[in-house]
Amino acid sequence: MNWQQMVLSVLAGAxxxxxxxxxxxxxxxxxxxxxxxxxxxxPFTPGVIPRGKGRLAGAIGEAVGGxxxxxxxxxxxxxxxxxxxxxxxxxxxGVTKARERGIGVGEAFGxxxxxxxxxxxxxxxxxxxAVKLVRGDASRRVAGxxxxxxxxYLLDRTVADTIDALNAxxxxxxxxxxxxxxxxxxxxxxxxxxxxQRRLSAAIxxxxxxxxxxxxxxPGAVQEGMHQFVEDQAPRIIAAIEQYVNxxxxxxxxxxxxxxxxxxxxxxxxxxxxxxxxxxxxxxxVQRLAVEITRFxxxxxxxxxxxxxxxxxxxxxxxKSISDIAAGLDDAGKREKAAEIAARAVDKLxxxxxxxxxxxxxxxxxxxxxGRTWRELLDRANPDWPAQLAVFxxxxxxxLWERDALAQGVDALVxxxxxxxxxxxxxxVLDLLPDGFITDSDGTxxxxxxxxxxxxxxxxxxxxDIRGMVRQRVEELDELQVEEMLLGIMRRELVAITWxxxxxxxxxxxxxxxxxxxxx
Numbered sequence: 150m151n152w153q154q155m156v157l158s159v160l161a162g163a164x165x166x167x168x169x170x171x172x173x174x175x176x177x178x179x180x181x182x183x184x185x186x187x188x189x190x191x192p193f194t195p196g197v198i199p200r201g202k203g204r205l206a207g208a209i210g211e212a213v214g215g216x217x218x219x220x221x222x223x224x225x226x227x228x229x230x231x232x233x234x235x236x237x238x239x240x241x242x243g244v245t246k247a248r249e250r251g252i253g254v255g256e257a258f259g260x261x262x263x264x265x266x267x268x269x270x271x272x273x274x275x276x277x278x279a280v281k282l283v284r285g286d287a288s289r290r291v292a293g294x295x296x297x298x299x300x301x302y303l304l305d306r307t308v309a310d311t312i313d314a315l316n317a318x319x320x321x322x323x324x325x326x327x328x329x330x331x332x333x334x335x336x337x338x339x340x341x342x343x344x345x346q347r348r349l350s351a352a353i354x355x356x357x358x359x360x361x362x363x364x365x366x367x368p369g370a371v372q373e374g375m376h377q378f379v380e381d382q383a384p385r386i387i388a389a390i391e392q393y394v395n396x397x398x399x400x401x402x403x404x405x406x407x408x409x410x411x412x413x414x415x416x417x418x419x420x421x422x423x424x425x426x427x428x429x430x431x432x433x434x435v436q437r438l439a440v441e442i443t444r445f446x447x448x449x450x451x452x453x454x455x456x457x458x459x460x461x462x463x464x465x466x467x468x469k470s471i472s473d474i475a476a477g478l479d480d481a482g483k484r485e486k487a488a489e490i491a492a493r494a495v496d497k498l499x500x501x502x503x504x505x506x507x508x509x510x511x512x513x514x515x516x517x518x519x520g521r522t523w524r525e526l527l528d529r530a531n532p533d534w535p536a537q538l539a540v541f542x543x544x545x546x547x548x549l550w551e552r553d554a555l556a557q558g559v560d561a562l563v564x565x566x567x568x569x570x571x572x573x574x575x576x577x578v579l580d581l582l583p584d585g586f587i588t589d590s591d592g593t594x595x596x597x598x599x600x601x602x603x604x605x606x607x608x609x610x611x612x613x614d615i616r617g618m619v620r621q622r623v624e625e626l627d628e629l630q631v632e633e634m635l636l637g638i639m640r641r642e643l644v645a646i647t648w649x650x651x652x653x654x655x656x657x658x659x660x661x662x663x664x665x666x667x668x669x
Contacts, residue, residue, distance in 0.1 A: 159658035166654020170647045178632045198635065199628045206623035214616030220607040227602045233590070236598055240587050248576050255571040263571045276563040280556045289550040296546035300539040304524040311523070342495055344545050349491035350484075357475040357483045364467035375463050383456045387446050394442045403438060 177198050184194040198205060226232065247257060255261045260268050282288055303311070356366075364372060393399050445451050478486060518526055527534040549555060570578075587594045626634070636643070 155662045158662050159655050161654075162658025162661070163651040163655035166657070167647060167651030169654070170650025174643050174647060178628075178635075182628075195628075198631060202626075202628070202631060203624060205631070206620045209623050210616040210618075210620030213619045214614075218610070218615050220610050223610060224602055224606055227606065228599060230590075233595060233598065237588055237590075237595065240594060244579060244587065248579065252575050253571075254573050254575050254578060257575050263568060268571065272564055272567050275567055276560045279559050279563045283550065283559050284556055289547050292550050293543040293547040297539045297543040300542040304527070304535055304538065305522055307520060307522050308526070309519040312519070344541065344548060346488075346491045346495045348541070349494055350487045353487035353490050354483055356471060357478070357487060359471040362468055362470055363474070366471075367467070372467060375467075376460055379456065379459045379463060383452075383459060387452060387455060391443055391446050394439050400436075400439060 180194050180199075182195050182199070183190055253261055255263055255268070258267060259265070306314075446455075475483060524535045527538065583593075585592045589595065623631070
């Protein structure tokens, strides 16, 4: 074998190796579609990759979602210091540009006029949350409890401390100069009127059902005053009776009653006839009766007895129970009467004369008790009043909390404030942020970013389903796009494999020539 044969053998092996690998690699991608001959599928058609595109898509999806972009690896990557620094730089750059442009809050969201659906939905969201919060039972209870605590706090303040605090606020003189305005202002509130009337009505109804005596509810000075009134007014009452008995009107009334009495039967008509025979008999009888009545009242013993009887009558009245006095009313009647009295009392409290009386009493009370607490003042009048006042304030606030007007006011307030914030320059809002809010490596924005990455990114990745998304996207590619994608990844490697086939073929050619030489 000469050298030309040896070179030709080596060259033939290299060409065969190169062409074999090229055909093998080509068969990975070609043909793109199935080929048929005489109705039978030609073997190795379509190519390996077009035929197994579904398996390839699944494998790529599993590799990306199951090994490359796992929740743990994505979270770890996003929490790297370099990524956090990029986030802070991006936000800081955006804030700087916004300041330079001088845009408003609404303009930053692309809606300077507040007409977008985003603004409307944002307003509805915050107003709805505010109204729901206000209408909630927890909020109502908290407001009532706060009112009770405020009432307890104010009750434990001295009168002087309260006046000094009001003077410091510029309203102490007004309290002292015009305290009559306080009940008038309070009683203009329907909720106050309703609550006060309800409490008065319940108290009056309980009073009408009380088994205690009248004297229990009246101070001793009042009872003594009633007896003193009897002593002072009894002579005038007796004198008025005497004067009336001797008046023409009273005598005419007595005469009429006498004549009416002696006209009903035969005997009485007979006696009346005797009076007529005696001449003006009924007038004479009336005259005699008037004289006797006058003599009766003129007698000191009789006068003293009448006064004693009046005192006994007062004592009997004081010893009667309230329920006995109101025995003529059933439960419904007592309830109705109590409501009527309470309504009249509340209406009278708005009378300027009553307000003026309260003014004088309040002024004297304040001046004489500056060193006492309000609780001590109320306790002197009624030990139950301090506790009742705190409960009253709590229930009053809770009732106000349930009114539609409060919810409407909160809704209007929230809408107005959101509209005002929407028109503010963004720089003013940014000025409210503390220094380092965005740029500090441990600032609020960074902590919020870390919280969102740790808490929200895993759930977001599960929701996205990277495996399924990658698999679906690969399946949507046509065969040429899949080929281009793989060649973009492995082109150099596949070319190297082709040339490697030629190299191996050349090596086999050398080995063949060597074996032939040895065998000769």
